[in-house]
Amino acid sequence: MRCKLTRPSGEFSLIYQQIAPLAGQSASVTLGIGDDAAILCPPANQRLAVAMDTMVENRHFFPDCDPADLGWKCLAVNLSDLAAMGASPLWALLSLSLPERLANAAWLSAFMQGWKSLAEPNGVALVGGDTTRAKELSVSVTVVGALPATFALTRSGAKEGDDIWVSGQIGDAGLAVAQLYQSQQPSEYAAFRLHRPQPRLALGAGLLTIASAAMDVSDGVLADLTHLATASQLGAELWLDAMPFSDEVVCWMEQAGWQAPVISGDDYELLFTAPPHQRAAILSLAAQTGVACCRVGLMTAQSCGVTVKQNGSSLVIPEQRGYDHFQAADIMKKID
Ligand code: ADP
Numbered sequence: 001m002r003c004k005l006t007r008p009s010g011e012f013s014l015i016y017q018q019i020a021p022l023a024g025q026s027a028s029v030t031l032g033i034g035d036d037a038a039i040l041c042p043p044a045n046q047r048l049a050v051a052m053d054t055m056v057e058n059r060h061f062f063p064d065c066d067p068a069d070l071g072w073k074c075l076a077v078n079l080s081d082l083a084a085m086g087a088s089p090l091w092a093l094l095s096l097s098l099p100e101r102l103a104n105a106a107w108l109s110a111f112m113q114g115w116k117s118l119a120e121p122n123g124v125a126l127v128g129g130d131t132t133r134a135k136e137l138s139v140s141v142t143v144v145g146a147l148p149a150t151f152a153l154t155r156s157g158a159k160e161g162d163d164i165w166v167s168g169q170i171g172d173a174g175l176a177v178a179q180l181y182q183s184q185q186p187s188e189y190a191a192f193r194l195h196r197p198q199p200r201l202a203l204g205a206g207l208l209t210i211a212s213a214a215m216d217v218s219d220g221v222l223a224d225l226t227h228l229a230t231a232s233q234l235g236a237e238l239w240l241d242a243m244p245f246s247d248e249v250v251c252w253m254e255q256a257g258w259q260a261p262v263i264s265g266d267d268y269e270l271l272f273t274a275p276p277h278q279r280a281a282i283l284s285l286a287a288q289t290g291v292a293c294c295r296v297g298l299m300t301a302q303s304c305g306v307t308v309k310q311n312g313s314s315l316v317i318p319e320q321r322g323y324d325h326f327q328a329a330d331i332m333k334k335i336d
């Protein structure tokens with residue numbers, strides 16, 4: 001049995017004063033927050049794409065994290081999943097498990113301001129959720145988006161000989177986490193990349209008719225490329241020299257090794273494949289959406305496996321290719 005917030009009136013005032021007014025409106029919402037369920041009106045002749053991501057204190061974020069950053073990020077990581085499918089967001093559901101210390105108007109209002117600053121420009125209406133008390137803060141978001149009936153970007157569509165592309169820059173968030181772990185202050189840029197990921201929705205929607213496969217990078221490029229290659233029953237060759245790394249990530253690699261930015265997670269960029277004849281279309285989409293796209297490798301036969309090359313020679317791939325919740329050391333917990 002779940003334990004609700006101590007005073008029912010407290011729970012309701014939090015929901016109706018801090019959450020509901022910032023839910024956002026949409027013609028597709030027939031009945032929003034306040035009843036036992038929302039009533040929604042899906043767009044005609046479209047398919048719906050649904051995704052859910054949970055973020056837990058000490059695991060996905062530091063306990064003292066800024067509530068506005070968390071409000072942004074818990075929605076951003078979900079919208080990133082929709083972007084990876086080429087879907088356009090419609091609705092979200094928000095499940096909040098709040099420890100007593102955070103079940104107050106100030107924390108929730110800051111959280112909802114962060115949420116709204118991403119939800120509003122992307123037309124995402126918050127249509128419901130659940131609010132409970134828990135020992136540790138945990139935020140779970142479900143998003144629903146629309147897709148044209150005939151297209152979707154999946155992980156399994158890559159073909160041998162396709163180019164591999166990534167959007168934006170890779171490794172900045174991983175660097176920020178590594179620095180915070182060592183009690184160093186990340187640069188403003190790296191901290192922004194960690195706390196305010198930008199879901200690549202316009203790019204994903206544009207890739208629907210161009211890319212052969214896509215996914216978003218959440219666990220680390222190497223792990224996620226391995227997932228895409230496995231789903232497509234192919235191998236993949238990643239070119240380290242071609243990867244879009246910021247100057248500070250290049251410095252980090254000099255100390256921590258070449259693998260550091262490709263096995264750290266939280267990039268929330270798109271990783272996608274496309275046949276070579278689509279190169280010009282991809283660069284033009286990148287210019288149009290203002291999101292750089294960089295060609296970083298080649299899909300190969302399954303028997304070749306996943307390899308990383310630098311100056312033409314293969315590097316030895318680390319056993320741990322990315323973040324794994326059930327294997328990785330609990331890095332954030334070591335902080336307290
Ligand atoms: P019930 O007990 O019938 O599930 P709740 O008391 O949990 O109802 O919620 C009342 C209303 O507030 C519902 O419409 C629900 O969707 C909404 N709600 C509750 N928590 C949240 C939340 N964290 N975010 C958005 N809506 C919420």
Ligand code: MG
Pocket residue numbers: 129130131
């Ligand atoms: Mg409920």
